[in-house]
Amino acid sequence: MSISLFSFLMSVMFSTVFILGIHVLRNRPFFLKSFEVHTLLTLYGLCLFRMVVVIELPFTIPVGLRGAFSRVYDRVRQFQMPVGKEDIELTAFLCCIWAVVAGVLFTRFIWRDHAVKKELALCHRNENKDAERALSKAMAVSSRKLPVNVCVCGSIDIPMGLGLFHKWIYLPDEKFAKEELYYIMMHEYTHFCNRDGVVKLLTMLFCCVFWWNPAVYILKKDVSQILEIKCDVYATQSFTKKERLEYLLTILRVLKGNPAPGNSPSPLTATGLISRTKGDNTKERFELIMKAANQVKWKYQAILLSCSMVLLVLSYSFVLQPAFDPPVEDIFTDESTVEWDSEDVYILQHSDMTYSLVLGNGEKCPISDPVLQFYIDAGTTIRKE
Known part of the structure; x- marks a missing residue:
């Protein structure tokens, strides 16, 4: 389990959506008359729980977002606020304002x-x-x-x-x-x-x-x-x-x-x-x-609360965060680095039971047993000499 800025933002987003959804239903007379105030208070309790508990669980899947979301986050992360003689990040400055207010x-x-x-x-x-x-x-x-x-x-x-x-x-x-x-x-x-x-x-x-x-x-x-x-x-x-x-x-x-x-x-x-x-x-x-x-049967109330619990669990199943493409200069560092496609690469087994990795341009690179196992696990094909 972990806590991050993005798990906090997910918590705020989902709890806000839940609160607004219940508010819309709560203003419809049939809903309050049918499901009673106990059900509404329980639903609001789930909203409070989601906003307070901001952890990322082991099954939480990170979902990378590109485009405007990533650009805005990058700008915010790099922005510095002058405070006295020091510069602090904007996120830290906003957290200070939050705590003070x-x-x-x-x-x-x-x-x-x-x-x-x-x-x-x-x-x-x-x-x-x-x-x-x-x-x-x-x-x-x-x-x-x-x-x-x-x-x-x-x-x-x-x-x-x-x-x-x-x-x-x-x-x-x-x-x-x-x-x-x-x-x-x-x-x-x-x-x-x-x-x-x-x-x-x-x-x-x-x-x-x-x-x-x-x-x-x-x-x-x-x-x-x-x-x-x-x-x-x-x-x-x-x-x-x-x-x-x-x-x-x-x-x-x-x-x-x-x-x-x-x-x-x-x-x-x-x-x-x-x-x-x-x-x-x-x-x-x-x-x-x-x-x-006009009271509905208890099973309908149970269905509503069960669906709400499922939505609560699903809200922990993924977390939105920015995704960035690595700069090309960080990938190709010098002339000796070769770009290759896994579909054009195979493992060649020599007669002396040694192995080489054959790249798309025909170049052969000897590989050791641990590296061999890595490529086998990755699905690379093996050909005999």
């Missing part, structure tokens, strides 16, 4: 998340007894029992859940009916049970590292929406039709609420009942909750 984005992500969490921590003493009772009710119907706290925070305008180890549900400083509080608690508690915060964290870190690839931002948006749909499906799976309608009305109630003036930005790893981000596809969530999906 990724470091800045990671630091900014950590700082912002810490600052918002610190501000939200000031609200931990703001109790809401009705919300606590609603949370207890939601925990009672769940198969998992997690330590979760709830509080009211005036600087937010939508309910949200936050925390990987110390889990909190934050409510805006608004008056909610008891039924609404129950559906809000059920939604956020289901997010914790599904470990959606961990998935969002890993997605954010992935975007920090591969910030230069536009496909990762498509993946980030899709994963966020899929997590919300998955949470809706789990939270409402035992609801009656009336309860589903009340659940959706609660989402509408929060969505139509007025944004809090001067509200703090939400932590990037937080899960919320809704999002006020432009382009948030709330309509899709409503349709999937109210209308039961």
Whole structure:
């Protein structure tokens, strides 16, 4: 196994194609309704795996490309960037930029998340007894029992859940009916049970590292929406039709609420009942909750995942790289070097059991036993004197 620039480029190319392909399918309602969010999350997981694991396996076949690809690579390889008193290769310079920007984005992500969490921590003493009772009710119907706290925070305008180890549900400083509080608690508690915060964290870190690839931002948006749909499906799976309608009305109630003036930005790893981000596809969530999906049989899901795994393996089967013709001056070094065609060459066996290589121009060159075996293995014919 080995890692090279070309194996990395292949990894980026295939993972980008996979992400774009899943994005196109994901925007078709029949696909999401048929194959469920679990299948989509698995497919995106394969995309992340392909982008991160950039090795060349023993069966990987190098495919040489000539023409423009080789010329561009040769120009890039030879280009030198002046840095101070030294000149460094362009590829090394780009890698430095990649690392610096990724470091800045990671630091900014950590700082912002810490600052918002610190501000939200000031609200931990703001109790809401009705919300606590609603949370207890939601925990009672769940198969998992997690330590979760709830509080009211005036600087937010939508309910949200936050925390990987110390889990909190934050409510805006608004008056909610008891039924609404129950559906809000059920939604956020289901997010914790599904470990959606961990998935969002890993997605954010992935975007920090591969910030230069536009496909990762498509993946980030899709994963966020899929997590919300998955949470809706789990939270409402035992609801009656009336309860589903009340659940959706609660989402509408929060969505139509007025944004809090001067509200703090939400932590990037937080899960919320809704999002006020432009382009948030709330309509899709409503349709999937109210209308039961036409599930295909598990074998079709298995076929889809199997085909995806086959494509993943095939993506490791070859690697594209530039191919160059060796310069003629490196082949014919002096007048004693003779060019010959293997079809015009044969081995002559002498009566004393010695051998000579006969070239196309009739010239005979004595050869030793090891060299003889080499030409025999290459398929050169043997003639007796």
